[in-house]
Amino acid sequence: MAKNLRAKLPVDDVLFVQDINKATASKFLQENPEGVRIAENVREVAEKSETIITVLPEPQHVAGVYHQMLEPPTLLKDGFSNKERLFIDCSTIDPMTSKSVADAAHSLGQGNFIDAPMSGGVVGAQAGTLTFMIGAPPDAVDRATAVLSMMGRRVLHLGDQGSGLHGKLANNYLLALNNIATAEAMNMGIQWGLDPKALASMINISTGKCWPSEVNNPVPGVIEGSPANRGYEGGFGVSLANKDLKLAIKAAKDAGIKLALGDHAKSFYDEVEQAENCKGRDFSVVYRHLGGKE
Incomplete structure:
Protein backbone atom coordinates (compact mmCIF):
# COMPACT_ATOMS: atom_id res chain seq x y z
CA MET A 1 0.00 0.00 0.00
CA ALA A 2 2.81 2.41 0.89
CA LYS A 3 4.62 1.58 -2.35
CA ASN A 4 1.54 2.38 -4.45
CA LEU A 5 0.94 5.55 -2.45
CA ARG A 6 4.51 6.77 -2.97
CA ALA A 7 4.35 6.01 -6.70
CA LYS A 8 1.23 8.16 -7.18
CA LEU A 9 1.97 11.04 -4.83
CA PRO A 10 3.39 14.26 -6.30
CA VAL A 11 7.17 14.04 -6.62
CA ASP A 12 7.79 16.82 -4.09
CA ASP A 13 5.57 15.24 -1.41
CA VAL A 14 7.27 13.29 1.40
CA LEU A 15 5.90 9.99 2.69
CA PHE A 16 6.68 9.39 6.36
CA VAL A 17 6.45 5.74 7.41
CA GLN A 18 6.61 4.14 10.82
CA ASP A 19 6.40 0.45 11.62
CA ILE A 20 7.08 -1.47 14.80
CA ASN A 21 9.09 -3.82 12.57
CA LYS A 22 12.15 -1.65 11.92
CA ALA A 23 13.60 -4.14 9.43
CA THR A 24 10.49 -3.85 7.27
CA ALA A 25 10.63 -0.06 7.36
CA SER A 26 14.35 -0.04 6.46
CA LYS A 27 13.76 -2.42 3.56
CA PHE A 28 10.96 -0.19 2.27
CA LEU A 29 13.26 2.83 2.39
CA GLN A 30 15.98 0.96 0.48
CA GLU A 31 13.49 -0.01 -2.22
CA ASN A 32 11.94 3.49 -2.35
CA PRO A 33 14.72 5.96 -1.52
CA GLU A 34 13.11 9.03 -3.11
CA GLY A 35 10.56 10.99 -1.11
CA VAL A 36 10.41 8.59 1.84
CA ARG A 37 11.44 9.20 5.45
CA ILE A 38 11.39 6.79 8.39
CA ALA A 39 9.78 8.40 11.43
CA GLU A 40 11.15 7.63 14.87
CA ASN A 41 7.66 7.27 16.33
CA VAL A 42 4.00 7.78 15.46
CA ARG A 43 3.91 11.26 16.98
CA GLU A 44 6.50 12.37 14.42
CA VAL A 45 4.26 11.04 11.65
CA ALA A 46 1.34 13.11 12.96
CA GLU A 47 3.47 16.23 13.34
CA LYS A 48 5.01 16.08 9.86
CA SER A 49 2.03 14.83 7.82
CA GLU A 50 -1.25 16.44 6.83
CA THR A 51 -2.86 13.08 6.05
CA ILE A 52 -2.17 10.11 8.33
CA ILE A 53 -3.12 6.54 7.38
CA THR A 54 -3.07 3.77 9.99
CA VAL A 55 -3.40 0.03 9.46
CA LEU A 56 -3.25 -1.92 12.72
CA PRO A 57 -4.22 -5.44 13.90
CA GLU A 58 -6.43 -4.99 16.98
CA PRO A 59 -8.57 -2.34 18.73
CA GLN A 60 -6.01 -1.83 21.52
CA HIS A 61 -3.32 -1.03 18.95
CA VAL A 62 -5.51 1.60 17.30
CA ALA A 63 -6.37 3.20 20.66
CA GLY A 64 -2.70 3.21 21.74
CA VAL A 65 -1.31 4.65 18.51
CA TYR A 66 -3.89 7.45 18.35
CA HIS A 67 -3.27 8.35 21.98
CA GLN A 68 0.42 8.80 21.13
CA MET A 69 -0.42 10.88 18.06
CA LEU A 70 -3.05 13.13 19.64
CA GLU A 71 -1.39 13.88 22.98
CA PRO A 72 -0.40 16.58 23.69
CA PRO A 73 -3.06 18.27 21.51
CA THR A 74 -0.61 20.68 19.90
CA LEU A 75 -0.23 19.29 16.36
CA LEU A 76 -1.42 22.48 14.69
CA LYS A 77 1.15 24.52 16.62
CA ASP A 78 4.10 22.12 16.89
CA GLY A 79 3.78 20.38 13.53
CA PHE A 80 5.19 21.56 10.21
CA SER A 81 1.69 22.62 9.05
CA ASN A 82 -1.27 24.33 10.67
CA LYS A 83 -3.63 22.60 8.25
CA GLU A 84 -6.24 20.39 9.89
CA ARG A 85 -5.08 16.78 9.88
CA LEU A 86 -7.04 14.00 8.23
CA PHE A 87 -6.69 10.68 10.09
CA ILE A 88 -7.71 7.64 8.02
CA ASP A 89 -7.84 4.35 9.91
CA CYS A 90 -7.92 1.33 7.59
CA SER A 91 -7.91 -1.20 10.43
CA THR A 92 -10.81 -3.62 10.89
CA ILE A 93 -11.76 -3.14 14.54
CA ASP A 94 -14.92 -2.75 16.60
CA PRO A 95 -17.00 0.39 15.88
CA MET A 96 -17.00 1.38 19.58
CA THR A 97 -13.21 1.76 19.76
CA SER A 98 -13.20 3.62 16.45
CA LYS A 99 -15.82 6.07 17.73
CA SER A 100 -13.84 6.75 20.91
CA VAL A 101 -10.74 7.58 18.84
CA ALA A 102 -12.79 9.78 16.50
CA ASP A 103 -14.29 11.62 19.47
CA ALA A 104 -10.81 12.20 20.90
CA ALA A 105 -9.46 13.59 17.61
CA HIS A 106 -12.42 15.90 17.17
CA SER A 107 -12.75 17.06 20.80
CA LEU A 108 -9.04 17.87 20.96
CA GLY A 109 -9.31 19.86 17.74
CA GLN A 110 -6.53 17.90 16.05
CA GLY A 111 -8.38 17.04 12.84
CA ASN A 112 -10.95 14.76 11.20
CA PHE A 113 -10.92 11.01 11.82
CA ILE A 114 -12.59 8.58 9.44
CA ASP A 115 -12.84 4.80 9.38
CA ALA A 116 -11.86 3.18 6.08
CA PRO A 117 -11.55 -0.61 6.40
CA MET A 118 -10.57 -2.36 3.20
CA SER A 119 -11.23 -5.48 1.21
CA GLY A 120 -8.98 -7.21 -1.29
CA GLY A 121 -6.28 -8.85 0.81
CA VAL A 122 -2.56 -9.00 0.12
CA VAL A 123 -3.11 -9.42 -3.63
CA GLY A 124 -5.30 -6.31 -3.78
CA ALA A 125 -2.82 -4.32 -1.71
CA GLN A 126 0.03 -5.23 -4.04
CA ALA A 127 -1.95 -4.58 -7.20
CA GLY A 128 -3.53 -1.34 -5.94
CA THR A 129 -7.04 -2.75 -6.44
CA LEU A 130 -8.36 -2.58 -2.87
CA THR A 131 -11.90 -1.52 -2.03
CA PHE A 132 -12.23 0.95 0.85
CA MET A 133 -15.49 1.32 2.79
CA ILE A 134 -15.46 4.69 4.49
CA GLY A 135 -17.40 6.25 7.32
CA ALA A 136 -16.91 10.00 7.10
CA PRO A 137 -18.72 13.33 7.19
CA PRO A 138 -19.62 14.52 3.67
CA ASP A 139 -17.05 17.32 3.71
CA ALA A 140 -14.19 14.83 4.25
CA VAL A 141 -15.14 12.38 1.50
CA ASP A 142 -13.39 14.03 -1.45
CA ARG A 143 -10.11 14.50 0.40
CA ALA A 144 -10.14 10.93 1.70
CA THR A 145 -11.11 9.50 -1.69
CA ALA A 146 -8.23 11.26 -3.42
CA VAL A 147 -5.73 9.60 -1.06
CA LEU A 148 -7.31 6.15 -0.90
CA SER A 149 -7.69 5.98 -4.70
CA MET A 150 -3.89 5.87 -4.92
CA MET A 151 -4.01 2.49 -3.16
CA GLY A 152 -7.31 1.07 -4.36
CA ARG A 153 -9.82 0.83 -7.18
CA ARG A 154 -13.00 1.69 -5.29
CA VAL A 155 -13.85 4.02 -2.41
CA LEU A 156 -17.41 3.51 -1.13
CA HIS A 157 -18.85 6.14 1.20
CA LEU A 158 -21.36 4.34 3.44
CA GLY A 159 -22.28 7.18 5.80
CA ASP A 160 -20.96 9.00 8.86
CA GLN A 161 -18.03 7.86 10.99
CA GLY A 162 -18.43 4.18 11.94
CA SER A 163 -20.39 3.29 8.80
CA GLY A 164 -17.36 1.89 7.00
CA LEU A 165 -16.69 -0.55 9.81
Whole structure:
Protein backbone atom coordinates (compact mmCIF):
# COMPACT_ATOMS: atom_id res chain seq x y z
CA MET A 1 0.00 0.00 0.00
CA ALA A 2 2.81 2.41 0.89
CA LYS A 3 4.62 1.58 -2.35
CA ASN A 4 1.54 2.38 -4.45
CA LEU A 5 0.94 5.55 -2.45
CA ARG A 6 4.51 6.77 -2.97
CA ALA A 7 4.35 6.01 -6.70
CA LYS A 8 1.23 8.16 -7.18
CA LEU A 9 1.97 11.04 -4.83
CA PRO A 10 3.39 14.26 -6.30
CA VAL A 11 7.17 14.04 -6.62
CA ASP A 12 7.79 16.82 -4.09
CA ASP A 13 5.57 15.24 -1.41
CA VAL A 14 7.27 13.29 1.40
CA LEU A 15 5.90 9.99 2.69
CA PHE A 16 6.68 9.39 6.36
CA VAL A 17 6.45 5.74 7.41
CA GLN A 18 6.61 4.14 10.82
CA ASP A 19 6.40 0.45 11.62
CA ILE A 20 7.08 -1.47 14.80
CA ASN A 21 9.09 -3.82 12.57
CA LYS A 22 12.15 -1.65 11.92
CA ALA A 23 13.60 -4.14 9.43
CA THR A 24 10.49 -3.85 7.27
CA ALA A 25 10.63 -0.06 7.36
CA SER A 26 14.35 -0.04 6.46
CA LYS A 27 13.76 -2.42 3.56
CA PHE A 28 10.96 -0.19 2.27
CA LEU A 29 13.26 2.83 2.39
CA GLN A 30 15.98 0.96 0.48
CA GLU A 31 13.49 -0.01 -2.22
CA ASN A 32 11.94 3.49 -2.35
CA PRO A 33 14.72 5.96 -1.52
CA GLU A 34 13.11 9.03 -3.11
CA GLY A 35 10.56 10.99 -1.11
CA VAL A 36 10.41 8.59 1.84
CA ARG A 37 11.44 9.20 5.45
CA ILE A 38 11.39 6.79 8.39
CA ALA A 39 9.78 8.40 11.43
CA GLU A 40 11.15 7.63 14.87
CA ASN A 41 7.66 7.27 16.33
CA VAL A 42 4.00 7.78 15.46
CA ARG A 43 3.91 11.26 16.98
CA GLU A 44 6.50 12.37 14.42
CA VAL A 45 4.26 11.04 11.65
CA ALA A 46 1.34 13.11 12.96
CA GLU A 47 3.47 16.23 13.34
CA LYS A 48 5.01 16.08 9.86
CA SER A 49 2.03 14.83 7.82
CA GLU A 50 -1.25 16.44 6.83
CA THR A 51 -2.86 13.08 6.05
CA ILE A 52 -2.17 10.11 8.33
CA ILE A 53 -3.12 6.54 7.38
CA THR A 54 -3.07 3.77 9.99
CA VAL A 55 -3.40 0.03 9.46
CA LEU A 56 -3.25 -1.92 12.72
CA PRO A 57 -4.22 -5.44 13.90
CA GLU A 58 -6.43 -4.99 16.98
CA PRO A 59 -8.57 -2.34 18.73
CA GLN A 60 -6.01 -1.83 21.52
CA HIS A 61 -3.32 -1.03 18.95
CA VAL A 62 -5.51 1.60 17.30
CA ALA A 63 -6.37 3.20 20.66
CA GLY A 64 -2.70 3.21 21.74
CA VAL A 65 -1.31 4.65 18.51
CA TYR A 66 -3.89 7.45 18.35
CA HIS A 67 -3.27 8.35 21.98
CA GLN A 68 0.42 8.80 21.13
CA MET A 69 -0.42 10.88 18.06
CA LEU A 70 -3.05 13.13 19.64
CA GLU A 71 -1.39 13.88 22.98
CA PRO A 72 -0.40 16.58 23.69
CA PRO A 73 -3.06 18.27 21.51
CA THR A 74 -0.61 20.68 19.90
CA LEU A 75 -0.23 19.29 16.36
CA LEU A 76 -1.42 22.48 14.69
CA LYS A 77 1.15 24.52 16.62
CA ASP A 78 4.10 22.12 16.89
CA GLY A 79 3.78 20.38 13.53
CA PHE A 80 5.19 21.56 10.21
CA SER A 81 1.69 22.62 9.05
CA ASN A 82 -1.27 24.33 10.67
CA LYS A 83 -3.63 22.60 8.25
CA GLU A 84 -6.24 20.39 9.89
CA ARG A 85 -5.08 16.78 9.88
CA LEU A 86 -7.04 14.00 8.23
CA PHE A 87 -6.69 10.68 10.09
CA ILE A 88 -7.71 7.64 8.02
CA ASP A 89 -7.84 4.35 9.91
CA CYS A 90 -7.92 1.33 7.59
CA SER A 91 -7.91 -1.20 10.43
CA THR A 92 -10.81 -3.62 10.89
CA ILE A 93 -11.76 -3.14 14.54
CA ASP A 94 -14.92 -2.75 16.60
CA PRO A 95 -17.00 0.39 15.88
CA MET A 96 -17.00 1.38 19.58
CA THR A 97 -13.21 1.76 19.76
CA SER A 98 -13.20 3.62 16.45
CA LYS A 99 -15.82 6.07 17.73
CA SER A 100 -13.84 6.75 20.91
CA VAL A 101 -10.74 7.58 18.84
CA ALA A 102 -12.79 9.78 16.50
CA ASP A 103 -14.29 11.62 19.47
CA ALA A 104 -10.81 12.20 20.90
CA ALA A 105 -9.46 13.59 17.61
CA HIS A 106 -12.42 15.90 17.17
CA SER A 107 -12.75 17.06 20.80
CA LEU A 108 -9.04 17.87 20.96
CA GLY A 109 -9.31 19.86 17.74
CA GLN A 110 -6.53 17.90 16.05
CA GLY A 111 -8.38 17.04 12.84
CA ASN A 112 -10.95 14.76 11.20
CA PHE A 113 -10.92 11.01 11.82
CA ILE A 114 -12.59 8.58 9.44
CA ASP A 115 -12.84 4.80 9.38
CA ALA A 116 -11.86 3.18 6.08
CA PRO A 117 -11.55 -0.61 6.40
CA MET A 118 -10.57 -2.36 3.20
CA SER A 119 -11.23 -5.48 1.21
CA GLY A 120 -8.98 -7.21 -1.29
CA GLY A 121 -6.28 -8.85 0.81
CA VAL A 122 -2.56 -9.00 0.12
CA VAL A 123 -3.11 -9.42 -3.63
CA GLY A 124 -5.30 -6.31 -3.78
CA ALA A 125 -2.82 -4.32 -1.71
CA GLN A 126 0.03 -5.23 -4.04
CA ALA A 127 -1.95 -4.58 -7.20
CA GLY A 128 -3.53 -1.34 -5.94
CA THR A 129 -7.04 -2.75 -6.44
CA LEU A 130 -8.36 -2.58 -2.87
CA THR A 131 -11.90 -1.52 -2.03
CA PHE A 132 -12.23 0.95 0.85
CA MET A 133 -15.49 1.32 2.79
CA ILE A 134 -15.46 4.69 4.49
CA GLY A 135 -17.40 6.25 7.32
CA ALA A 136 -16.91 10.00 7.10
CA PRO A 137 -18.72 13.33 7.19
CA PRO A 138 -19.62 14.52 3.67
CA ASP A 139 -17.05 17.32 3.71
CA ALA A 140 -14.19 14.83 4.25
CA VAL A 141 -15.14 12.38 1.50
CA ASP A 142 -13.39 14.03 -1.45
CA ARG A 143 -10.11 14.50 0.40
CA ALA A 144 -10.14 10.93 1.70
CA THR A 145 -11.11 9.50 -1.69
CA ALA A 146 -8.23 11.26 -3.42
CA VAL A 147 -5.73 9.60 -1.06
CA LEU A 148 -7.31 6.15 -0.90
CA SER A 149 -7.69 5.98 -4.70
CA MET A 150 -3.89 5.87 -4.92
CA MET A 151 -4.01 2.49 -3.16
CA GLY A 152 -7.31 1.07 -4.36
CA ARG A 153 -9.82 0.83 -7.18
CA ARG A 154 -13.00 1.69 -5.29
CA VAL A 155 -13.85 4.02 -2.41
CA LEU A 156 -17.41 3.51 -1.13
CA HIS A 157 -18.85 6.14 1.20
CA LEU A 158 -21.36 4.34 3.44
CA GLY A 159 -22.28 7.18 5.80
CA ASP A 160 -20.96 9.00 8.86
CA GLN A 161 -18.03 7.86 10.99
CA GLY A 162 -18.43 4.18 11.94
CA SER A 163 -20.39 3.29 8.80
CA GLY A 164 -17.36 1.89 7.00
CA LEU A 165 -16.69 -0.55 9.81
CA HIS A 166 -20.33 -1.58 10.10
CA GLY A 167 -20.39 -2.28 6.36
CA LYS A 168 -17.12 -4.22 6.44
CA LEU A 169 -18.21 -6.34 9.41
CA ALA A 170 -21.60 -7.13 7.82
CA ASN A 171 -19.81 -8.22 4.63
CA ASN A 172 -17.23 -10.35 6.43
CA TYR A 173 -19.90 -11.93 8.63
CA LEU A 174 -21.64 -13.09 5.45
CA LEU A 175 -18.33 -14.18 3.93
CA ALA A 176 -17.48 -16.33 6.96
CA LEU A 177 -20.86 -18.07 6.85
CA ASN A 178 -20.77 -18.55 3.07
CA ASN A 179 -17.32 -20.09 3.39
CA ILE A 180 -18.56 -22.79 5.77
CA ALA A 181 -21.71 -23.39 3.73
CA THR A 182 -19.70 -23.76 0.51
CA ALA A 183 -17.33 -26.25 2.14
CA GLU A 184 -20.27 -28.25 3.48
CA ALA A 185 -22.09 -28.24 0.13
CA MET A 186 -18.99 -29.27 -1.83
CA ASN A 187 -18.19 -32.02 0.67
CA MET A 188 -21.80 -33.19 0.54
CA GLY A 189 -21.84 -33.42 -3.25
CA ILE A 190 -18.45 -35.13 -3.49
CA GLN A 191 -19.45 -37.68 -0.84
CA TRP A 192 -22.53 -38.42 -2.95
CA GLY A 193 -20.24 -39.16 -5.89
CA LEU A 194 -20.48 -35.90 -7.86
CA ASP A 195 -17.47 -34.59 -9.78
CA PRO A 196 -16.06 -31.55 -7.89
CA LYS A 197 -15.63 -29.34 -10.98
CA ALA A 198 -19.06 -30.23 -12.34
CA LEU A 199 -20.63 -29.52 -8.95
CA ALA A 200 -18.87 -26.16 -8.61
CA SER A 201 -19.80 -25.16 -12.17
CA MET A 202 -23.44 -25.94 -11.47
CA ILE A 203 -23.42 -23.98 -8.18
CA ASN A 204 -21.77 -20.99 -9.85
CA ILE A 205 -24.58 -20.57 -12.38
CA SER A 206 -27.27 -21.28 -9.79
CA THR A 207 -28.62 -19.68 -6.64
CA GLY A 208 -25.82 -21.02 -4.44
CA LYS A 209 -23.19 -18.92 -6.20
CA CYS A 210 -20.98 -16.84 -3.87
CA TRP A 211 -17.36 -15.67 -3.62
CA PRO A 212 -16.17 -18.79 -1.71
CA SER A 213 -17.70 -21.03 -4.39
CA GLU A 214 -16.68 -19.06 -7.47
CA VAL A 215 -13.29 -17.50 -6.62
CA ASN A 216 -11.99 -19.23 -3.49
CA ASN A 217 -13.49 -22.69 -3.82
CA PRO A 218 -12.24 -24.86 -0.92
CA VAL A 219 -11.77 -28.06 -2.94
CA PRO A 220 -8.29 -28.63 -4.45
CA GLY A 221 -8.29 -28.75 -8.24
CA VAL A 222 -11.54 -26.83 -8.76
CA ILE A 223 -10.30 -23.23 -9.14
CA GLU A 224 -6.84 -22.66 -10.57
CA GLY A 225 -4.70 -20.45 -8.33
CA SER A 226 -6.91 -20.77 -5.25
CA PRO A 227 -5.30 -21.40 -1.83
CA ALA A 228 -6.84 -24.91 -1.86
CA ASN A 229 -4.43 -25.77 -4.70
CA ARG A 230 -1.37 -24.94 -2.62
CA GLY A 231 -2.21 -26.66 0.63
CA TYR A 232 -4.37 -23.72 1.74
CA GLU A 233 -1.31 -21.48 2.05
CA GLY A 234 -1.73 -17.71 1.66
CA GLY A 235 -5.07 -16.05 1.14
CA PHE A 236 -7.32 -14.81 3.95
CA GLY A 237 -6.04 -16.44 7.12
CA VAL A 238 -8.52 -18.39 9.20
CA SER A 239 -7.53 -16.39 12.30
CA LEU A 240 -8.35 -13.11 10.52
CA ALA A 241 -11.68 -14.46 9.29
CA ASN A 242 -12.47 -15.57 12.83
CA LYS A 243 -11.42 -12.19 14.25
CA ASP A 244 -13.73 -10.31 11.90
CA LEU A 245 -16.58 -12.73 12.64
CA LYS A 246 -16.16 -12.16 16.39
CA LEU A 247 -16.11 -8.37 15.89
CA ALA A 248 -19.29 -8.54 13.81
CA ILE A 249 -21.08 -10.70 16.39
CA LYS A 250 -20.05 -8.40 19.24
CA ALA A 251 -21.14 -5.27 17.36
CA ALA A 252 -24.49 -6.89 16.53
CA LYS A 253 -25.08 -7.96 20.12
CA ASP A 254 -24.11 -4.48 21.40
CA ALA A 255 -26.87 -3.12 19.16
CA GLY A 256 -29.42 -5.75 20.23
CA ILE A 257 -29.48 -7.39 16.79
CA LYS A 258 -30.61 -11.02 16.70
CA LEU A 259 -28.30 -13.51 14.93
CA ALA A 260 -29.24 -17.10 14.13
CA LEU A 261 -25.95 -18.54 12.85
CA GLY A 262 -23.13 -16.38 14.17
CA ASP A 263 -22.31 -18.18 17.42
CA HIS A 264 -22.38 -21.61 15.74
CA ALA A 265 -20.00 -20.38 13.04
CA LYS A 266 -17.67 -18.81 15.61
CA SER A 267 -17.43 -22.07 17.56
CA PHE A 268 -16.57 -23.91 14.37
CA TYR A 269 -13.88 -21.39 13.38
CA ASP A 270 -12.42 -21.67 16.89
CA GLU A 271 -11.99 -25.41 16.26
CA VAL A 272 -10.44 -24.86 12.83
CA GLU A 273 -8.06 -22.20 14.10
CA GLN A 274 -6.68 -24.56 16.74
CA ALA A 275 -6.43 -27.67 14.54
CA GLU A 276 -2.79 -28.49 13.75
CA ASN A 277 -3.46 -29.23 10.09
CA CYS A 278 -5.46 -26.01 9.65
CA LYS A 279 -3.71 -23.43 11.82
CA GLY A 280 -2.33 -20.42 9.94
CA ARG A 281 -3.92 -21.37 6.62
CA ASP A 282 -6.49 -19.77 4.33
CA PHE A 283 -9.99 -19.85 5.79
CA SER A 284 -11.17 -22.21 3.03
CA VAL A 285 -9.31 -24.88 5.04
CA VAL A 286 -12.62 -25.40 6.85
CA TYR A 287 -13.24 -27.96 4.06
CA ARG A 288 -10.30 -30.01 5.37
CA HIS A 289 -11.61 -29.76 8.93
CA LEU A 290 -14.94 -31.17 7.74
CA GLY A 291 -13.09 -34.21 6.44
CA GLY A 292 -13.40 -33.18 2.81
CA LYS A 293 -11.63 -35.26 0.17
CA GLU A 294 -8.38 -33.67 -1.01
